[in-house]
Amino acid sequence: MTGPFARRALLATAALLATPRLSLAQSWPARPIRWIVNFPPAGAADILSRTLAEWFGTRLGQPIVVENRPGAGGMLGADIVAKARGDAHMVMISSAASHGIGPVLYANVPYDPLADFTHLHLVGTFPSVLVVNPAVPAQTVAELVALARARPGEITYGSGGNGTMNHLVGQLLARSAGVEITHVPYRGSAPAMTDVMGGQIPALMESLPTAMGNIRAGRMRPLAVSERERAPALPDVPTFAEAGFPAAISTNWFGISAPAGIPPEIAERWQREIAAALASDVVKERFATIGVRPGTLGADGYTALIREELARWREVIRVGNIRAD
Secondary structure (H helix, E strand, C coil): CCCHHHHHHHHHHHHHHHHHHHHHHHHCCCCCEEEEECCCCCCHHHHHHHHHHHHHHHHHCCCEEEEECCCHHHHHHHHHHHCCCCCCCEEEEEEHHHHHHHHHHCCCCCCCCCCCEEEEEEEEEECEEEEECCCCCCCCHHHHHHHHHHCCCCCEEEECCCCCHHHHHHHHHHHHHCCCCEEEECCCHHHHHHHHHHCCCCEEEEEHHHHHHHHHCCCCEEEEECCCCCCCCCCCCCECCCCCCHHHCCCEEEEEEEECCCCHHHHHHHHHHHHHHHHCHHHHHHHHHCCCEECCCCHHHHHHHHHHHHHHHHHHHHHHCCCCC
């Protein structure tokens, strides 16, 4: 068949083929969305997730059910999502811990940080901050290092868990300073902050969004932040590079990821919604309050970032002979 009838037939066939994809995109979400937070409540991942979940619940017309599934440096929650291949009603807050550090720090990781996920968008970046109990005499990083050198093995620092960015930044600081600063892993940020404020440990490496409230209240004193530039939320606090320890420079990041195999049109819808959220005044103001820069990388850029971070931390861990303690 040729001529105008053939062209109309081809157009009609194309329309029919497109109809299921259009219907799927229009009907999604058909039920509540599970949002996996692979860290305990009150940490940076939880704060960011609940801020965004409220936004998306209004926009998508379905509840966003936030589930805290902590464990193994964020890898337990990531594994739940990795095993839900094709589930378009599940996302997670992916992070440097679960997708950049853990997969190269630990043996027998049960998922592939690239192949088992549909990475949707970078959500935000922020530094780690080294804080001490106000009673600790050290006013600078150099003074804390001198204290650790004078009292070998006695100075400790906490973090919210093994394999987290905060754990490794502390290790980089200790190695670059050439001193022993023992890492004390906690099951989340909340108990770690409780102990540093109570004097059970002298120092803590923590994500800035998590620590900000207690810093402002004077319950913890910040000594330095881990990014190359000073944090706008803490303009008077130097970077580790300014403090004389450039090897401890690093940036925390969080993004949103879904299981591998979700329909492409659902992934595209997510990408549009996430970009709209990050551009909104409400979210930008909330992020600024807790010291987070909104992410600007879409799906391709975020996936490339994860690939680069895996390579970077693999080399850092190899050269530094860093082990999960």
